[in-house]
Amino acid sequence: MxxxxxxxxxxxxxxxxxxxxxxxxxxRADTYTADQVNARQEAQVINILAVLPARVQVDNxxxxxxxxxxxxxxxxxxxxxxxxxxxxxxxxxxxxxxxxxxxxxxxxxxxxADKVLVDGVSLTYEQAGHTFNSAQVGRACEYHPGKAVMVMTSPTVTRVQPNATCPPPVKS
The missing domain is CATH 1.10.287 (Helix Hairpins)
Structure with missing residues (x-):
């Protein structure tokens, strides 16, 4: 050849x-489009009650x-x-x-495959006396129960910002 x-x-x-x-x-909740950068979006502080691992189907x-x-x-x-x-x-x-x-x-x-499963979390949170759940793409170690910021991009779309940091990978 x-x-x-x-x-x-x-x-x-x-x-x-x-x-x-x-x-x-x-x-991911902490990924923004160019249109969302420097744009004012309503945000609220919520209280995360539970963080459960989830799988999210995304476009591939x-x-x-x-x-x-x-x-x-x-x-x-x-x-x-x-x-x-x-x-x-x-x-x-x-x-x-x-x-x-x-x-x-x-x-x-x-x-x-044209669709794949990625790591996600199911967040149960309290807001204004009501309990809600929101699935987010991310890792469970990025969230913990307690206060977090939720950005609302529309009346029904929420982006709960990570309120924790994952530990660094262990070197073998």
Missing amino acids: SSRLLIVPTLALATVLSACATPGEEN SRNRKNAQIVGGLLGAALGAGLGAGFSGNPAAGGTLAGLGGAGAGVAGGSLV
Whole structure:
């Protein structure tokens, strides 16, 4: 295989690694969109009564699409290289094998789920004499019973800000 054919998969792999998104990060209570930065939003202090671990289903379509693109590029490059090397007509063999490899790569990338489960918390809190519950993307160690700030982005959408810090990971 020529060195040029090795460059294409390497670039494709670098592209997918740099474009990988962590699903759910955009749904965290402490993540803001550009429209929400410097914008006044109503906030209230609430009293968290209970913190329970939860799983939250989030969109993973961006990672799925990236996997399909990279799979197609890698499949095309590897298929073209192998097809050209083993065919009596290198141009025709490389082209046909490249197309087949691209199709196989896209199909392989389609195996990445379009929705995934991420860590979350179920927060039961008291506000103005009423008890409510709100699911948030995050880790249980980021919350503890007691006072917390809740930002209301709409009358029915709340973002309970983390009121604790997770311990640093233990180095082995």
